[in-house]
Amino acid sequence: MEYKVRTEPLELQVMRILIARADLAESDRQYYRNLEKGYEGELFFDSITRQLQSNCLILNDLLLEANHSTFQIDSLIIFPNSLQVFDIKNNEGDHYFEEEKLFIKPNLEISNPVDQIKRTENRFRRWVKDHGFSFPIVVNIVFVNPRFTLYQAPMNMPFIFHSQLDRYFEQLDSHTGKLTSKHKLLADQLINSQVSKEPFIKLPTYDYGNLRKGIICEKCNKIAVAVDRGKHCLCLDCGHKELVETAVLRSVEEIKLLFPDRKITTNLVHEWCKVVPSKKRINRILEKNLKKSGKNKWVYFE
Numbered sequence: 476m477e478y479k480v481r482t483e484p485l486e487l488q489v490m491r492i493l494i495a496r497a498d499l500a501e502s503d504r505q506y507y508r509n510l511e512k513g514y515e516g517e518l519f520f521d522s523i524t525r526q527l528q529s530n531c532l533i534l535n536d537l538l539l540e541a542n543h544s545t546f547q548i549d550s551l552i553i554f555p556n557s558l559q560v561f562d563i564k565n566n567e568g569d570h571y572f573e574e575e576k577l578f579i580k581p582n583l584e585i586s587n588p589v590d591q592i593k594r595t596e597n598r599f600r601r602w603v604k605d606h607g608f609s610f611p612i613v614v615n616i617v618f619v620n621p622r623f624t625l626y627q628a629p630m631n632m633p634f635i636f637h638s639q640l641d642r643y644f645e646q647l648d649s650h651t652g653k654l655t656s657k658h659k660l661l662a663d664q665l666i667n668s669q670v671s672k673e674p675f676i677k678l679p680t681y682d683y684g685n686l687r688k689g690i691i692c693e694k695c696n697k698i699a700v701a702v703d704r705g706k707h708c709l710c711l712d713c714g715h716k717e718l719v720e721t722a723v724l725r726s727v728e729e730i731k732l733l734f735p736d737r738k739i740t741t742n743l744v745h746e747w748c749k750v751v752p753s754k755k756r757i758n759r760i761l762e763k764n765l766k767k768s769g770k771n772k773w774v775y776f777e
C-alpha cells in the first residue's frame with residue numbers, strides 16, 4: 476500500500492519553466508535533463524511497487540536527518556520482517572566497475588552509488604535506533620532502465636537490474652507476515668520527521684525581465700501557444716489544444732512558483748501570458764478561479 480506518495484520535485488517544475496523561458500547554459504540544460512530522467516525512473520519504479528499485494532507500507536521520497544546530517548530515501552518499503560530501502564537509478568548505456576569505481580564506457584568516471592547508499596544506510600540505521608525501533612534494514616540500488624548494462628559488477632553489490640525487478644518483488648511479496656502497530660508508528664514518525672529541502676539550491680539565477688513571455692504548451696513544453704477568440708488555444712509546434720482558461724491558470728502557477736513574493740494581478744498575468752490579447756478576458760478568468768483581494772487599483776488574486 477502506498478502510504479506516502481511521490482510528488483514532482485519543485486526543482487524539476489522550475490527548471491521545466493526555465494528551459495522554455497530562458498536561454499540556459501549547457502550545464503543547466505544537462506542538470507534539467509538529469510532531473511527529468513531521474514523522476515521518470517522513480518515513476519517507473521512506483522508503477523511496479525504499486526502492484527505489491529502483500530502487507531506492506533510504501534513511503535516514497537523521504538528527506539530525514541540523523542546525527543545532524545540529512546539523507547534522502549527514494550523509496551522505503553516497510554515489510555513485516557524488514558525495511559527495504561531503494562535508491563533508484565535511471566542510467567542507461569554501457570558502464571563498468573573497476574577497483575570499486577563506476578565508469579561509463581569508454582572511461583568516464585561517475586559517482587559511485589554504492590558509496591552513497593552506504594552513507595544513507597548508516598544514517599537511516601541511526602535514525603531508526605534513535606527513534607526506538609529495531610528492524611532489519613536492507614538497502615538496494617535499483618537500475619530501472621532496460622538499456623543499462625554494467626560489466627564486471629561484483630555479485631555482492633546491492634544491485635537490482637531491470638531484468639531482476641519482477642523476480643525480486645515477487646519474492647518480497649510472497650511473505651505471509653502481518654504489519655503491526657509498531658510498523659504503522661514507524662511509518663507515521665518517518666512522515667512527521669521530514670526535514671524541509673533547502674529550496675532551489677542548484678537552480679540558475681533568473682529574473683522576471685529576462686524571461687520569455689507567452690504560454691508554454693502543456694504537452695511539448697515550448698512557448699508556442701497561440702490564442703484566438705475561441706475557447707481553446709493551440710500549440711503551433713505540436714498541435715496540442717487546451718482550454719485558454721486552464722492554460723492561463725497554469726501560467727499563474729508558474730509565476731507563483733518562480734516569484735512567490737509577487738502579487739498576482741491582471742496586468743502581471745496579461746504580460747506573462749502575452750498571447751491573450753484581451754486584458755478583460757484575463758481578468759474574467761482570474762475572477763472566476765481565484766480569490767480576489769484588495770481594492771480598486773490594488774486588486775490582486777490569491
Ligand SMILES: [Zn+2]
Binds near residue numbers: 692710711712
Ligand atoms: Zn506543443
